[in-house]
Amino acid sequence: MISVEHHRAKVTALLDRPVTQDRPLADCAGLVLAADVPAGVALPPFDNSAMDGYAVRSVDVVEAGERHPVQLPVAADIPAGRTDVPALLPGTAHRIMTGAPLPSGADAVVPVERTDGGTEKVRISAPADPGAHVRRTGEDIGPGAVALAAGTVLGPAQLGLAAAIGRDRLPVRVPPRVLVVSTGTELVLPPEPLRHGQIYESNSVMLVAALRGLGCRVDVVRCVADDVPAFRAAVEPRLAGVDLVVTSGGVSAGAYEVVKDALTGAGVEFAKVGMQPGGPQGRGRWHGVPVVALPGNPVAVLVSFEVFLRPALRTALGHPDPDRARVPARLTEDLTSPAGKRQFRRGHYTPPRPGDADARVGLVGPRGGPGSHLLAAFTQANCLIVLPEDTTEAPAGTVVDVLLLG
Ligand SMILES: Nc1nc2c(c(=O)[nH]1)N[C@H]1C(S)=C(S)[C@@H](COP(=O)(O)OP(=O)(O)OC[C@H]3O[C@@H](n4cnc5c(N)ncnc54)[C@H](O)[C@@H]3O)O[C@H]1N2
Numbered sequence: 001m002i003s004v005e006h007h008r009a010k011v012t013a014l015l016d017r018p019v020t021q022d023r024p025l026a027d028c029a030g031l032v033l034a035a036d037v038p039a040g041v042a043l044p045p046f047d048n049s050a051m052d053g054y055a056v057r058s059v060d061v062v063e064a065g066e067r068h069p070v071q072l073p074v075a076a077d078i079p080a081g082r083t084d085v086p087a088l089l090p091g092t093a094h095r096i097m098t099g100a101p102l103p104s105g106a107d108a109v110v111p112v113e114r115t116d117g118g119t120e121k122v123r124i125s126a127p128a129d130p131g132a133h134v135r136r137t138g139e140d141i142g143p144g145a146v147a148l149a150a151g152t153v154l155g156p157a158q159l160g161l162a163a164a165i166g167r168d169r170l171p172v173r174v175p176p177r178v179l180v181v182s183t184g185t186e187l188v189l190p191p192e193p194l195r196h197g198q199i200y201e202s203n204s205v206m207l208v209a210a211l212r213g214l215g216c217r218v219d220v221v222r223c224v225a226d227d228v229p230a231f232r233a234a235v236e237p238r239l240a241g242v243d244l245v246v247t248s249g250g251v252s253a254g255a256y257e258v259v260k261d262a263l264t265g266a267g268v269e270f271a272k273v274g275m276q277p278g279g280p281q282g283r284g285r286w287h288g289v290p291v292v293a294l295p296g297n298p299v300a301v302l303v304s305f306e307v308f309l310r311p312a313l314r315t316a317l318g319h320p321d322p323d324r325a326r327v328p329a330r331l332t333e334d335l336t337s338p339a340g341k342r343q344f345r346r347g348h349y350t351p352p353r354p355g356d357a358d359a360r361v362g363l364v365g366p367r368g369g370p371g372s373h374l375l376a377a378f379t380q381a382n383c384l385i386v387l388p389e390d391t392t393e394a395p396a397g398t399v400v401d402v403l404l405l406g
């Protein structure tokens, strides 16, 4: 039996060939930036008004007040987008809109609410300090500064900044193209009615959703029979276009272990990992393509994804924090776990509240038993409870680690 860490390191090494690509911004959300991006322009690129109002010289409105407004001729109108802005002469005002360039000679903006809104001449009833309501060139980011550093996860704000500095593409770590293959002669797809002994296929649906959630492009081959020639015929022709194959089923100790039988000796190693669920696992390369072979039980598939594939893929994608958040929590029920195996139980975590006796530790209760077929219970879970290899009993009240599923 091999350890969770050993298998995880092997799976991570299998995927650690980052590919970078320049992509349109619209296709970068959630991905990781592969290189520093310098600001091509300053932000703001020019001094501009933060308010709809009047650009003035602050010295011209020093005396302005509600009872004694200062009247100035309005010499120009500057909507946002005007590129030929005339200079402001002493003793005059320019009507100006938010985002419009501040005319040279002006050093402040009086909001329209502090004026009578005139267009020929304007009565100004409040003074303005130098710099009032002016957004200075480079105040947000200076030209040439690193706007986004390599390793940044590109969310809406980061993509917005890239657009604002004039980028339409960014260099990103490219998620792999994955082929998901579910195996099992018992598997059928709706609308076919179930005959006794058959079940509806669900593993590939989970894997496709989980992989797409990481940005992977995913193809799928569902319900491959437990027959080695059938498996080869279904998968081999599709290897050329993919960076990773993820299979489910056919890896344990039975008489018809199609994935194990097809890939043993062909570059993929199979082993029992000291964990529950997700004991039987395989990984390696087949015709040079990385293969991760997961067991068939649905809960084992999802737990294996969480423990091995998700962190390995996030590492390959350059995420600074490939792992789920791990927090302590107090068990609300007694749990048991097999000796020598790390158990990942599906749980529901409630964070601590300020008034709680122990405000640092939340509560966690199991959802369903340890059986790796209990998928309905998984849908009620928001975390995995981790019981270490040397734990066989964890009574209610024990503080355990939980992985938050987000
Ligand atoms: N003698 C032993 N038997 C088993 C062992 C063992 O160590 N010795 N390990 C058990 C564990 S743990 C698991 S997990 C399973 C893994 O077996 P396989 O990977 O060979 O998976 P299958 O036998 O093909 O399927 C297991 C289970 O899951 C259902 N299944 C499979 N694929 C799907 C799918 N795509 N959608 C929905 N359900 C699926 C399948 O019908 C079986 O019920 O082996 C144990 N046995």
Ligand code: MOO
Pocket (backbone or CB within 6 Å): 275, 276, 277, 278, 279, 280, 295, 297, 300, 371, 372, 373
């Ligand atoms: O992967 Mo199996 O759960 O350990 O049923």
